[in-house]
Amino acid sequence: MILTHIVACAQNRTIGSHGTLPAWNIPEDMKFFRDTTKGHVMIMGRKTFESFNGRALPQRYHIVITRYPSKYNFNAPESSPVVFVSSLQEAIQHADSLTKTWGEEVFIIGGGEIYKQSLELDLTDKIYLTQIHQSFEGDTFYPSINENIFELTDRRDVENPIPFSFLTYKRKDKELE
Numbered sequence: 001m002i003l004t005h006i007v008a009c010a011q012n013r014t015i016g017s018h019g020t021l022p023a024w025n026i027p028e029d030m031k032f033f034r035d036t037t038k039g040h041v042m043i044m045g046r047k048t049f050e051s052f053n054g055r056a057l058p059q060r061y062h063i064v065i066t067r068y069p070s071k072y073n074f075n076a077p078e079s080s081p082v083v084f085v086s087s088l089q090e091a092i093q094h095a096d097s098l099t100k101t102w103g104e105e106v107f108i109i110g111g112g113e114i115y116k117q118s119l120e121l122d123l124t125d126k127i128y129l130t131q132i133h134q135s136f137e138g139d140t141f142y143p144s145i146n147e148n149i150f151e152l153t154d155r156r157d158v159e160n161p162i163p164f165s166f167l168t169y170k171r172k173d174k175e176l177e
């Protein structure tokens with residue numbers, strides 16, 4: 001299993017504001033997120049799941065982390081299951097059991113709390129970071145990437161609608177295909 005963060009982050013490291021994305025609108029990044037995660041397992045915090053406004057994203061398996069999993073019972077379509085678990089470790093274990101059907105690459109899609117914990121626990125293999133070269137107001141942040149652990153392996157710069165870069169980081173100590 002490859003555990004990959006996928007995140008869009010402003011120059012001042014904001015990723016969220018009042019439960020939604022900060023005030024950027026970058027259709028190419030939305031498309032990148034859709035194309036990259038389609039057909040895969042996505043692990044997320046309860047607040048990120050709620051930011052989808054009660055909808056599961058099509059053709060993805062959702063694992064939602066909450067301290068109160070028994071509180072939730074989501075009626076998801078068969079093609080986009082939603083399960084609730086009580087820890088990041090449980091989420092990863094569950095994702096690992098699904099790789100035959102949903103692929104080796106499992107995405108951690110946020111938010112701030114879940115990104116932070118998975119970096120602190122040293123569980124992340126790869127990071128797709130959309131680095132926006134402008135600051136935005138917000139209340140949720142992405143940690144700075146430790147370049148002793150991760151190396152930048154790919155970069156594509158884009159100018160419109162605002163300047164940003166698609167960056168790929170990989171763990172230095174793990175061989176990924």
Ligand SMILES: NC(=O)c1ccc[n+]([C@@H]2O[C@H](COP(=O)([O-])OP(=O)(O)OC[C@H]3O[C@@H](n4cnc5c(N)ncnc54)[C@H](OP(=O)(O)O)[C@@H]3O)[C@@H](O)[C@H]2O)c1
Nearest residue numbers: 007008016019020021045046047048066067110111112113
């Ligand atoms: N820019 C991006 O790429 C991006 C991506 C994703 C999200 N976001 C933004 O980020 C914001 C949400 O992030 P957030 O940090 O506020 O919340 P979050 O990480 O999405 O969810 C936090 C919730 O996850 C659960 N949780 C966290 N750690 C846990 C643990 N160890 N054990 C059990 N449950 C745990 C708790 O749920 P309970 O309270 O239910 O216990 C907690 O309230 C939103 O604004 C969203 O739009 C941005």
